[in-house]
Amino acid sequence: EVQLVQSGGGSVQPGGSLRLSCAASGFTFSGYSMNWVRQAPGKGLEWISYINTISTTIYYADSVKGRFTISRDNARNSLYLQMNSLRAEDTAVYYCSKDGWEAWGQGTLVTVSS
Amino acid sequence: ETVLTQSPATLSLSPGERATLSCRASQSVTTSLAWYQQKPGQAPRLLISDASNRATGIPARFSGSGSGTDFSLTISSLEPEDFAVYYCQQRNELPLTFGQGTRLDIK
Numbered sequence: 001e002v003q004l005v006q007s008g009g010g011s012v013q014p015g016g017s018l019r020l021s022c023a024a025s026g027f028t029f030s031g032y033s034m035n036w037v038r039q040a041p042g043k044g045l046e047w048i049s050y051i052n053t054i055s056t057t058i059y060y061a062d063s064v065k066g067r068f069t070i071s072r073d074n075a076r077n078s079l080y081l082q083m084n085s086l087r088a089e090d091t092a093v094y095y096c097s098k099d100g101w102e103a104w105g106q107g108t109l110v111t112v113s114s
Numbered sequence: 115e116t117v118l119t120q121s122p123a124t125l126s127l128s129p130g131e132r133a134t135l136s137c138r139a140s141q142s143v144t145t146s147l148a149w150y151q152q153k154p155g156q157a158p159r160l161l162i163s164d165a166s167n168r169a170t171g172i173p174a175r176f177s178g179s180g181s182g183t184d185f186s187l188t189i190s191s192l193e194p195e196d197f198a199v200y201y202c203q204q205r206n207e208l209p210l211t212f213g214q215g216t217r218l219d220i221k
Contacts, residue, residue: 035210050210
Protein backbone atom coordinates (compact mmCIF):
# COMPACT_ATOMS: atom_id res chain seq x y z
CA GLU A 1 0.00 0.00 0.00
CA VAL A 2 1.31 3.42 -0.96
CA GLN A 3 1.74 5.61 2.11
CA LEU A 4 3.02 9.12 2.70
CA VAL A 5 3.39 9.94 6.38
CA GLN A 6 4.10 13.54 7.28
CA SER A 7 5.71 15.04 10.35
CA GLY A 8 7.23 18.28 11.53
CA GLY A 9 4.40 20.78 11.69
CA GLY A 10 3.62 23.03 14.61
CA SER A 11 3.50 26.62 15.79
CA VAL A 12 6.22 29.17 15.14
CA GLN A 13 6.62 32.92 15.46
CA PRO A 14 6.87 35.14 12.39
CA GLY A 15 10.37 35.02 10.98
CA GLY A 16 10.94 31.55 12.36
CA SER A 17 11.72 28.26 10.64
CA LEU A 18 10.25 24.79 10.43
CA ARG A 19 11.15 21.63 8.54
CA LEU A 20 8.46 19.30 7.25
CA SER A 21 9.11 15.67 6.42
CA CYS A 22 7.20 13.19 4.29
CA ALA A 23 8.15 9.51 4.65
CA ALA A 24 7.21 7.31 1.72
CA SER A 25 6.51 3.59 1.64
CA GLY A 26 4.82 1.06 -0.60
CA PHE A 27 6.39 2.29 -3.81
CA THR A 28 9.80 3.00 -5.31
CA PHE A 29 10.27 6.51 -3.96
CA SER A 30 13.33 7.24 -6.09
CA GLY A 31 11.26 6.70 -9.23
CA TYR A 32 8.74 9.48 -8.63
CA SER A 33 8.76 13.23 -8.60
CA MET A 34 7.11 14.83 -5.59
CA ASN A 35 5.15 17.96 -4.76
CA TRP A 36 4.14 20.07 -1.78
CA VAL A 37 0.69 21.67 -1.65
CA ARG A 38 -0.81 23.80 1.10
CA GLN A 39 -4.27 24.86 2.20
CA ALA A 40 -4.87 27.89 4.38
CA PRO A 41 -7.69 27.51 6.94
CA GLY A 42 -11.03 27.49 5.15
CA LYS A 43 -9.39 28.17 1.80
CA GLY A 44 -8.52 26.31 -1.37
CA LEU A 45 -5.44 24.39 -2.46
CA GLU A 46 -2.16 26.03 -3.45
CA TRP A 47 0.71 24.19 -5.14
CA ILE A 48 4.01 25.39 -3.70
CA SER A 49 6.88 23.19 -4.84
CA TYR A 50 8.05 20.33 -7.10
CA ILE A 51 11.17 18.18 -7.15
CA ASN A 52 12.11 15.56 -9.71
CA THR A 53 13.49 12.12 -8.97
CA ILE A 54 17.16 13.11 -8.72
CA SER A 55 16.71 16.64 -7.37
CA THR A 56 18.00 18.27 -10.53
CA THR A 57 14.74 20.03 -11.35
CA ILE A 58 13.03 22.07 -8.66
CA TYR A 59 10.24 24.62 -8.92
CA TYR A 60 8.56 26.94 -6.43
CA ALA A 61 5.49 29.09 -6.37
CA ASP A 62 6.33 32.78 -6.23
CA SER A 63 4.72 32.99 -2.79
CA VAL A 64 7.48 30.84 -1.24
CA LYS A 65 10.43 31.32 -3.58
CA GLY A 66 13.58 32.31 -1.72
CA ARG A 67 12.16 31.26 1.65
CA PHE A 68 11.29 27.57 1.25
CA THR A 69 13.58 24.77 0.09
CA ILE A 70 12.38 21.38 -1.13
CA SER A 71 14.72 18.41 -0.94
CA ARG A 72 14.65 14.64 -0.88
CA ASP A 73 16.73 11.73 0.34
CA ASN A 74 16.09 8.72 -1.85
CA ALA A 75 18.10 6.47 0.46
CA ARG A 76 15.74 7.35 3.31
CA ASN A 77 12.59 7.43 1.11
CA SER A 78 11.88 10.90 2.39
CA LEU A 79 10.84 14.30 1.11
CA TYR A 80 11.46 17.53 2.99
CA LEU A 81 10.35 21.15 3.01
CA GLN A 82 12.57 23.61 4.85
CA MET A 83 10.56 26.73 5.59
CA ASN A 84 12.40 29.89 6.63
CA SER A 85 11.31 33.49 7.23
CA LEU A 86 7.80 32.28 7.94
CA ARG A 87 4.92 34.73 7.72
CA ALA A 88 1.39 34.72 9.07
CA GLU A 89 0.12 34.01 5.56
CA ASP A 90 2.08 30.75 5.52
CA THR A 91 -0.35 29.36 8.10
CA ALA A 92 -1.86 26.32 6.43
CA VAL A 93 -2.11 22.57 6.29
CA TYR A 94 0.78 21.32 4.18
CA TYR A 95 0.47 18.16 2.07
CA CYS A 96 3.06 16.14 0.20
CA SER A 97 1.93 14.31 -2.91
CA LYS A 98 3.48 11.72 -5.17
CA ASP A 99 3.69 12.45 -8.87
CA GLY A 100 0.49 11.30 -10.48
CA TRP A 101 -1.31 12.88 -7.52
CA GLU A 102 -3.09 9.71 -6.45
CA ALA A 103 -1.25 9.54 -3.14
CA TRP A 104 -1.18 12.34 -0.59
CA GLY A 105 0.17 12.66 2.91
CA GLN A 106 -2.24 13.17 5.76
CA GLY A 107 -1.35 16.83 6.04
CA THR A 108 0.43 18.73 8.77
CA LEU A 109 -0.65 22.06 10.23
CA VAL A 110 1.80 24.94 10.34
CA THR A 111 0.70 27.96 12.37
CA VAL A 112 2.68 31.18 12.19
CA SER A 113 1.65 33.56 14.93
CA SER A 114 3.13 35.80 17.57
CA GLU B 115 -0.42 32.02 -14.52
CA THR B 116 -3.46 30.03 -15.59
CA VAL B 117 -6.49 30.97 -13.51
CA LEU B 118 -9.17 28.31 -13.04
CA THR B 119 -12.70 29.47 -12.28
CA GLN B 120 -15.13 26.91 -10.89
CA SER B 121 -18.89 27.24 -10.96
CA PRO B 122 -21.14 27.20 -9.16
CA ALA B 123 -19.50 28.00 -5.84
CA THR B 124 -22.12 25.89 -4.08
CA LEU B 125 -24.43 23.27 -5.50
CA SER B 126 -27.31 21.92 -3.42
CA LEU B 127 -28.74 18.62 -4.63
CA SER B 128 -30.38 15.49 -3.29
CA PRO B 129 -29.07 11.93 -3.34
CA GLY B 130 -29.88 10.28 -6.64
CA GLU B 131 -29.72 13.53 -8.60
CA ARG B 132 -27.17 14.34 -11.29
CA ALA B 133 -24.45 16.89 -10.52
CA THR B 134 -22.53 18.88 -13.10
CA LEU B 135 -19.58 21.00 -11.96
CA SER B 136 -17.76 23.41 -14.25
CA CYS B 137 -14.13 24.56 -14.47
CA ARG B 138 -13.03 27.26 -16.89
CA ALA B 139 -9.37 28.08 -17.58
CA SER B 140 -8.08 31.54 -18.43
CA GLN B 141 -6.04 30.01 -21.27
CA SER B 142 -5.88 26.62 -22.91
CA VAL B 143 -4.62 23.79 -20.74
CA THR B 144 -5.24 21.21 -23.51
CA THR B 145 -6.48 18.18 -21.56
CA SER B 146 -4.07 18.59 -18.66
CA LEU B 147 -6.80 18.96 -16.09
CA ALA B 148 -7.60 16.96 -12.99
CA TRP B 149 -10.48 16.84 -10.52
CA TYR B 150 -10.27 16.17 -6.78
CA GLN B 151 -12.74 15.53 -4.01
CA GLN B 152 -12.01 16.76 -0.49
CA LYS B 153 -13.91 16.03 2.69
CA PRO B 154 -13.39 17.93 5.97
CA GLY B 155 -10.14 17.06 7.69
CA GLN B 156 -8.97 14.87 4.81
CA ALA B 157 -6.43 15.19 2.04
CA PRO B 158 -7.75 15.68 -1.48
CA ARG B 159 -8.61 12.52 -3.38
CA LEU B 160 -7.85 12.31 -7.08
CA LEU B 161 -10.94 11.52 -9.15
CA ILE B 162 -10.05 12.36 -12.75
CA SER B 163 -6.78 12.95 -14.64
CA ASP B 164 -6.21 14.23 -18.16
CA ALA B 165 -9.72 15.67 -18.23
CA SER B 166 -11.53 12.34 -18.56
CA ASN B 167 -9.55 9.44 -17.10
CA ARG B 168 -10.89 8.07 -13.85
CA ALA B 169 -8.29 7.37 -11.19
CA THR B 170 -7.85 3.94 -9.70
CA GLY B 171 -10.85 2.83 -7.68
CA ILE B 172 -13.07 5.78 -8.60
CA PRO B 173 -16.69 4.73 -9.23
CA ALA B 174 -18.07 4.93 -12.75
CA ARG B 175 -20.66 7.52 -11.69
CA PHE B 176 -17.84 10.09 -11.82
CA SER B 177 -16.94 11.30 -15.30
CA GLY B 178 -14.96 14.20 -16.69
CA SER B 179 -15.03 15.93 -20.03
CA GLY B 180 -13.68 18.94 -21.87
CA SER B 181 -10.54 20.31 -23.44
CA GLY B 182 -8.90 23.65 -23.98
CA THR B 183 -10.57 26.03 -21.54
CA ASP B 184 -13.89 24.42 -20.60
CA PHE B 185 -14.22 21.32 -18.45
CA SER B 186 -16.87 19.58 -16.47
CA LEU B 187 -17.16 16.91 -13.81
CA THR B 188 -20.40 14.93 -13.77
CA ILE B 189 -21.66 12.70 -10.99
CA SER B 190 -24.45 10.71 -12.60
CA SER B 191 -26.40 9.78 -9.47
CA LEU B 192 -25.32 11.27 -6.17
CA GLU B 193 -24.53 8.98 -3.28
CA PRO B 194 -24.49 10.30 0.32
CA GLU B 195 -20.69 10.06 0.41
CA ASP B 196 -20.33 12.36 -2.61
CA PHE B 197 -21.21 15.52 -0.70
CA ALA B 198 -17.89 17.29 -0.40
CA VAL B 199 -15.79 20.05 -1.96
CA TYR B 200 -14.47 19.51 -5.49
CA TYR B 201 -11.41 21.16 -6.99
CA CYS B 202 -10.03 21.26 -10.51
CA GLN B 203 -6.28 21.54 -11.15
CA GLN B 204 -4.36 22.35 -14.29
CA ARG B 205 -1.06 20.61 -14.98
CA ASN B 206 -0.32 22.21 -18.33
CA GLU B 207 2.15 24.79 -17.07
CA LEU B 208 3.85 26.08 -13.98
CA PRO B 209 2.76 27.25 -11.58
CA LEU B 210 0.28 24.43 -11.21
CA THR B 211 -2.99 26.01 -10.18
CA PHE B 212 -6.26 24.92 -8.59
CA GLY B 213 -9.74 26.30 -8.91
CA GLN B 214 -11.35 27.84 -5.85
CA GLY B 215 -13.62 24.84 -5.34
CA THR B 216 -17.30 23.89 -5.63
CA ARG B 217 -19.08 22.82 -2.46
CA LEU B 218 -21.64 20.09 -3.10
CA ASP B 219 -24.25 20.20 -0.33
CA ILE B 220 -27.15 17.95 0.51
CA LYS B 221 -30.45 19.66 -0.28
